[in-house]
Amino acid sequence: MASLALKTVARLAQAGRTVRAISTTVPAASGHDDIMEKWPADKFDKHFIDYLSRPEIDGWEVRKALTELHDYDVIPDPKVVEAALRACRRVNDYALTLRFLEALKIKCGTQKNRETIYPYIIQQVKPVLDELGISTPEELGYDKPELFIPQPEYWWEKKWYADYGMDKKPNFQI
Template sequence: MSLLKAATSLAARAVTQRAISTSVPKLGAHDDIMEKWPADRFDKHFIDYLSRPEIDGWEVRKALSELHDFDVIPAPKVVEAALRACRRVNDYSLTLRFLEAIKIKCGTGKNRELVYGYIIDQVKPVLDELGISTPEDLGLHKPELFIPQAEYWWERKWYKEYGYDKKPGYEF
């Protein structure tokens, strides 16, 4: 009887130890922040981070990459803070890529025109103040050397977006 009790207690201790030693705490994910934080706290986090005077180029890229990983379109206040941070580290190309990323996040069709247009209208004073042109102002919103090719069927989705659906010879 005592042998059975000893074996049971050893087995129970081994299971307990195994469960404790193999259990891994869930590391913080992006989705946790979105679920726990209200929208204003989320915006404040990025605005405060990007508004730091000692921020460097790596930290700006890190913040913008992290912001892009979330499944949200940033509020105009956050976009303004990001544009000011890009200008502070003197990285003009990053401002253009950030604006392009926002445009991509806005979806397609009329939704893109409405949401992206709204954001650009809201941050226009900051763009003018900092001397930043949008990709549309610079003519970068359409590819310069795009030539449609019939054998690449996956490109057809871009034909209409870039105006090739109205040109003769590109009908499929």
């Protein structure tokens, strides 16, 4: 397969067409270092704040930056969250702001951490949320399922019962 690709590239180059090189190398498994060793926290935050604070940023770039930020195994600093919220507002994508806040809550980890870290971040960015007119998912009622009907015969749903306070006595009719 690789030889066919090389033959096609050679044929296109002979025909006078410009050929763009595509890298197919895979990094070695031993090259995976911790993010903070490669990138100190202040530079990490500055990179995302600078990228998201650009006035000419478009919706695709905002989504790209938020995806990259989410891929790292860190909970972003409130200043990075503020820059992300301002960027989402600049491109007028309210749904993205809500999804970003939901992903941030999920990224905080366990229920215990969600009760300490996530409220701290929301408290720190509350002035920006008020300034931009953004409601949190909790204020909109998106933190609770709207049409969730528990089915006890499914074992994998049992953790959801505890998360949403339905583990006591069922208060639903099927």
